[in-house]
Amino acid sequence: MLPTNSVAKIISICSVFLIVPVHASTDSPSHAAQYEHRFFKTLDTLEENALQTSFSNELQSRRIEHLSASLLGALYEDGNLGEGLQGRYDKDPLMRFDAFDCTTYVEAVLAGAMSQSKATFEEKLKQLRYKNGQVEFIYRNHFPSLDWIPNNQDKLTDITHIVAPDAVQLAQATIDKPSWYKNMKASRLKCEDEDSLSCKQRLTQLQEEGRHFQPKNSTIxxxxxxxxxxxxxxxxxxxxxxxxxxxIPSGSIISMVRPNWEIKKWIGTNMNVSHQSIAIRKGDRLYLRHASQTHKHVIDEDFITYFSKYVDNASLKGFNVLIMKDL
Structure with a gap:
């Protein structure tokens, strides 16, 4: 049975804000600013170097490697981002650099790799995180296999079938968004008083947003x-x-796949992706660079060692591989 507190660790979902967010980071503002400064300084350096060479997939990988490295050590925090102060349901900041969950980390790195400067970063981030870049909760790419990957096909290419042409398999899941919305709790809204009439009304409105959707089968x-x-x-x-x-190219997006992951009784829907990360090569070794729920910060872990823990796992069966397109 899942715990009723805010840290539902039994289901390790970091990617889609499905679990009630944990408490805010205790990082100081100056510490947060250091990550942001380092990230955009790295971007500026990459842009200066790009002017001296032709664009290529190798250059794209290098951008992802350097930008992702600039955020190593940043804290892991579930559900730390939202639609900003103008958001109807989630008023958490649209972007921050001191804390991430697994998908917001990947999004920040990709948005940086697609940007020419700090000035263009926010728009790139919106285009990644929201369907057609429309910043509203109902348009957020909550589910990797149903929303995040399909809605970013203009930016990302699935090369899983190239990586393992004779072994690739398909994972199915029915994503029940109406039930997921209905399962939302008041803690999602972070009201000052969850028992207040205004909070209850907003919760009802949020739960009713599910009427815009139908359960859909998702394949990855x-x-x-x-x-x-x-x-x-x-x-x-x-x-x-x-x-x-x-x-597997360095800079690839690696999504952990759990075919028909049966978690509907806890969050209102089943899923088939539970985590996202970035593949990084160092010499002849392959690593996963990710915002780790286990280690509580952005970390590099040996690829082979990481997945060896799941060989006999009942639900995690493999991984999907995406690369960023030349933009």
């Missing part, structure tokens, strides 16, 4: 872990399918 391609780790052998260098791993 994934590389099964069974194609990476040879069944029945120890997890070591001789049991790893390095051929597949070598096809």
């Amino acid at each position: 391609a994934y590389v099964p872990l069974s194609a990476i780790y040879k069944k029945g052998e120890d997890i070591n260098a001789t049991s790893i399918n390095q051929h597949i791993l070598d096809k």
